Amino acid sequence: VNINGVAIEDTFAEAFGMAATRLIITADSLAWAHVAAASFSGFATSVIACGCEAGLEGELKADQTPDGRPGVAVLIFAMSVKDLQKQVQTRVGQCILTTAGTACFSGLEGGQPIKIGGALRYFGDGFQIAKRIGERRFWRIPVMDGEFICDDCAGSAQAVGGGNFILVANSRSAALTAAERAVAAMRKLSNIVLPFPGGMVRSGSKVGSKYKALIASTNDAYCPTLKGQTKTALPAEAAAVLEVVIDGMTPDSVREAMRAGIAAACTVGAKGGMLKVDAGNYGGKLGKFHFPLREIMA
Amino acid sequence: LTFRLKAAPEWRLDLSPLTPDRLAAVASRDVPRIAILGGNKTTPAGDLFEIAPGDPSDIRILDSCDKLDFIGRDMRSGGITVDGNAGAYCGLNLAGGELTVNGNVGDYAAAGMSAGRLKVAGDAGDHLGGALPGEMRGMNGGTTVVHGRAGQRLGDRMRRGTIIVEGDIGAYAASRMIAGTIIALGSGVGSYPGFGMKRGTLILRGDAERELPTFGDCGRHELPFLNLLLLQLRDISGRLDQFAAQSKFVHRRVGDQAAGGKGEILYWRN
Numbered sequence: 211v212n213i214n215g216v217a218i219e220d221t222f223a224e225a226f227g228m229a230a231t232r233l234i235i236t237a238d239s240l241a242w243a244h245v246a247a248a249s250f251s252g253f254a255t256s257v258i259a260c261g262c263e264a265g266l267e268g269e270l271k272a273d274q275t276p277d278g279r280p281g282v283a284v285l286i287f288a289m290s291v292k293d294l295q296k297q298v299q300t301r302v303g304q305c306i307l308t309t310a311g312t313a314c315f316s317g318l319e320g321g322q323p324i325k326i327g328g329a330l331r332y333f334g335d336g337f338q339i340a341k342r343i344g345e346r347r348f349w350r351i352p353v354m355d356g357e358f359i360c361d362d363c364a365g366s367a368q369a370v371g372g373g374n375f376i377l378v379a380n381s382r383s384a385a386l387t388a389a390e391r392a393v394a395a396m397r398k399l400s401n402i403v404l405p406f407p408g409g410m411v412r413s414g415s416k417v418g419s420k421y422k423a424l425i426a427s428t429n430d431a432y433c434p435t436l437k438g439q440t441k442t443a444l445p446a447e448a449a450a451v452l453e454v455v456i457d458g459m460t461p462d463s464v465r466e467a468m469r470a471g472i473a474a475a476c477t478v479g480a481k482g483g484m485l486k487v488d489a490g491n492y493g494g495k496l497g498k499f500h501f502p503l504r505e506i507m508a
Numbered sequence: 509l510t511f512r513l514k515a516a517p518e519w520r521l522d523l524s525p526l527t528p529d530r531l532a533a534v535a536s537r538d539v540p541r542i543a544i545l546g547g548n549k550t551t552p553a554g555d556l557f558e559i560a561p562g563d564p565s566d567i568r569i570l571d572s573c574d575k576l577d578f579i580g581r582d583m584r585s586g587g588i589t590v591d592g593n594a595g596a597y598c599g600l601n602l603a604g605g606e607l608t609v610n611g612n613v614g615d616y617a618a619a620g621m622s623a624g625r626l627k628v629a630g631d632a633g634d635h636l637g638g639a640l641p642g643e644m645r646g647m648n649g650g651t652t653v654v655h656g657r658a659g660q661r662l663g664d665r666m667r668r669g670t671i672i673v674e675g676d677i678g679a680y681a682a683s684r685m686i687a688g689t690i691i692a693l694g695s696g697v698g699s700y701p702g703f704g705m706k707r708g709t710l711i712l713r714g715d716a717e718r719e720l721p722t723f724g725d726c727g728r729h730e731l732p733f734l735n736l737l738l739l740q741l742r743d744i745s746g747r748l749d750q751f752a753a754q755s756k757f758v759h760r761r762v763g764d765q766a767a768g769g770k771g772e773i774l775y776w777r778n
Contacts, residue, residue, distance in 0.1 A: 278739050313736075342649075343670070343689075343741070348736065
């Protein structure tokens, strides 16, 4: 099976169940909402060491937000609801509350509640005000540029983390071009985020290491400089590999994103230096979700 | 299900049996036999009203007058529409559903209300959304909209929920208020709003005749909270929607500092 001369490996991406929520950040301008979102989803590439994975889901027009200001939606994923609570609380508190002019709202209903204002209200030191409007409870926390407004809680959902595909090319520029095209296509979709820098990761990892202290180490099978030194998964011509990791609210949203991303990456084609599309898995025993590449691209 | 008042009653009548929840359990032929208390005696509903059978979740009280008290008391679901005025305690302890009065309501309307919606096309008496004498809490949830004026002690001891009065309001609005939101859109505001106010928000378009000295001036601000509030309350009051397009600058005064002092009066002038 190949697309545009690029081989689609007969394998599958293995993904895990994660707890996730969506937050809506508004500000005086879209640019300031982006500032808050970038800070919020900074250092949130992988649960391996960041505690969560987060990213920008999309932009919202003024008439799509609770307070009528322009905003963005961010998604955040963690291994459990408890971890998610901790991450949301610290990140909203340190990154959104601190950004000039922002407000932060729940973008997801249902599931176990994740406290936002319910946890941050104490920052108001007794001057905070709770406001129930309709069914929702909001907090007004006095800050130096006025008031920080946020929902008491956001909802949460069981979601999918770690959907992925691996782009193998005969040069670094070809791999980068393919990955950039994949990311551009996938960023148009909702219900997913690409948590790694620029939407792609160059240091894919395997589970475990020769060093006992490490739980993950470099994925030597996909390192082109180790082709002759380890049991490689790469063809002889391979010179660079980039992986795109997808966290999605549902398995279907991950599948749809993988299809869009792989299709866009393959437009580079064999002529452009793309060799094959692969995917990361752990033999299928660890992850709850499997995404077979050939089935997705069929 | 329609009740048309035959003649103005001699005594004030207690209409609390006539709610959708209570009538759902009554067979259609038994409705005229429901005992209505007036003065110290009861009268069958059929003697007081011309009754047209129908859906008990949609009750209409026609040719109503201000002697009909306790309309919609304890109502949990469905709707009651009143054509004409309603007496005192209209929507007392209202806990759900929609109560609409196409006329005025008397004192203590929406007192103790906890959910649902009360709409009044005309004016409301004193203690709208307030607490009955001896009660610790007034309105505790839901939304009340009065298109006309409201009397004194609007939202007395109010604990939660939203009251919108499109017209003028009397003295001591938000007195002893515990929490919640009151919006008064008329230019006339009686004396001493926020007397004994603990928490909560009172939004005023006009200046009070006299102000309490126990409110601290926090200055003029453009509050994003007001945007949020107005957006969430959209389509409830036409007059509020008109104002929503205007400047969101408010003058914030906080008090009553003789009673904890965490309530706020937002003077929303242009």
